Amino acid sequence: MLLTIGEVAARAGVAPSTLRYYEREGLIEADRSDGGQRRYPREVLRRIAFVRAAQRVGLSLDEVRDALDSLPHARTPTAADWSRLSRSWRPRLDARIAELQRLRDGLDACIGCGCLSLKVCQLSNPNDVAAALGSGPRWLLEDD
Amino acid sequence: MLLTIGEVAARAGVAPSTLRYYEREGLIEADRSDGGQRRYPREVLRRIAFVRAAQRVGLSLDEVRDALDSLPHARTPTAADWSRLSRSWRPRLDARIAELQRLRDGLDACIGCGCLSLKVCQLSNPNDVAAALGSGPRWLLEDD
DNA sequence: CTAGAAGTTGAACTTAACTTCAAGTCAAGG
DNA sequence: CCTTGACTTGAAGTTAAGTTCAACTTCTAG
Numbered sequence: 001m002l003l004t005i006g007e008v009a010a011r012a013g014v015a016p017s018t019l020r021y022y023e024r025e026g027l028i029e030a031d032r033s034d035g036g037q038r039r040y041p042r043e044v045l046r047r048i049a050f051v052r053a054a055q056r057v058g059l060s061l062d063e064v065r066d067a068l069d070s071l072p073h074a075r076t077p078t079a080a081d082w083s084r085l086s087r088s089w090r091p092r093l094d095a096r097i098a099e100l101q102r103l104r105d106g107l108d109a110c111i112g113c114g115c116l117s118l119k120v121c122q123l124s125n126p127n128d129v130a131a132a133l134g135s136g137p138r139w140l141l142e143d144d
Numbered sequence: 145m146l147l148t149i150g151e152v153a154a155r156a157g158v159a160p161s162t163l164r165y166y167e168r169e170g171l172i173e174a175d176r177s178d179g180g181q182r183r184y185p186r187e188v189l190r191r192i193a194f195v196r197a198a199q200r201v202g203l204s205l206d207e208v209r210d211a212l213d214s215l216p217h218a219r220t221p222t223a224a225d226w227s228r229l230s231r232s233w234r235p236r237l238d239a240r241i242a243e244l245q246r247l248r249d250g251l252d253a254c255i256g257c258g259c260l261s262l263k264v265c266q267l268s269n270p271n272d273v274a275a276a277l278g279s280g281p282r283w284l285l286e287d288d
Numbered sequence: 289c290t291a292g293a294a295g296t297t298g299a300a301c302t303t304a305a306c307t308t309c310a311a312g313t314c315a316a317g318g
Numbered sequence: 319c320c321t322t323g324a325c326t327t328g329a330a331g332t333t334a335a336g337t338t339c340a341a342c343t344t345c346t347a348g
Contacts (some may be wrong), residue, residue, distance in 0.1 A: 001333065004315095008306080017307055056247060060305090061304075063306070087253065150295080159336080169335090177295095179344045181296070181344065182295080
């Protein structure tokens with residue numbers, strides 16, 4: 001019925017020390033056995049899955065804690081609850097993907113023309129600042 | 145002709161302390177004035193741009209140093225040199241973009257059906273392990 | 289020539305996300 | 319009952335990528 005820390009660790013693919021750390025950080029909770037050892041309900045696996053997924057999206061554990069805190073405290077979270085949380089990742093995910101794609105496209109252009117302009121190249125221009133500059137395809141070299 | 149640390153910092157968009165740190169780490173070098181202050185040739189700007197771009201791709205400074213060490217020591221690096229280095233990022237960039245897209249797609253599916261399966265959902269399945277399992281569209285809930 | 293801004297150094301501090309350690313306790317199979 | 323593997327705690331250590339500090343020096347505009 002309840003899982004030991006080792007079982008949860010194995011199933012979730014994290015180290016036991018990580019689970020203790022997550023507990024200290026308020027991300028998960030655990031019941032205790034008579035002898036004082038942690039005993040986890042299965043639900044904790046979903047919580048941990050959420051944490052790891054959120055990390056891959058780029059959230060810090062602080063942000064994850066805030067998100068988890070917004071789950072209903074009284075009842076077991078429903079599908080809709082989890083869905084609401086992960087929906088909020090969407091913009092970040094989109095933004096991050098777009099940034100990397102810009103970087104990749106700039107990289108393609110740079111490889112094509114052999115330049116690396118500090119002003120124009122996507123490689124040195126995170127935020128499209130160069131878009132306004134009427135970039136020619138002279139990208140990887142010649143700054144100034 | 146040569147730039148002070150403050151000028152380089154302003155142009156490159158990093159703190160002076162960062163430039164000193166990069167120097168300690170062997171990423172950049174500086175000449176010195178008669179009084180011992182750092183004086184940078186313009187080329188350092190491209191090097192720094194490369195470092196920042198590489199970081200956005202996800203490389204550690206250790207990896208960046210290795211890459212920079214592979215530049216010709218004797219002559220000023222050419223466009224082709226820089227192009228070669230940044231070309232090597234391409235696979236990582238592709239992989240990272242693909243991962244985030246998988247995550248986003250899984251997220252869409254999860255939002256659609258309201259599930260979060262540990263076995264099937266992209267959110268908890270970084271590496272497509274679930275692909276073999278004939279995933280129905282029941283993703284965000286019900287593990288086991 | 290001089291004031292004040294900018295630069296120098298080494299050492300220590302910071303943050304996130306964990307891991308490791310030591311010394312001791314619990315749980316379960318034989 | 320006993321052994322052995324798993325678990326407990328608090329404290330300290332780790333890594334990356336910087337930042338901050340104090341005490342001091344150099345540069346430059348007037």
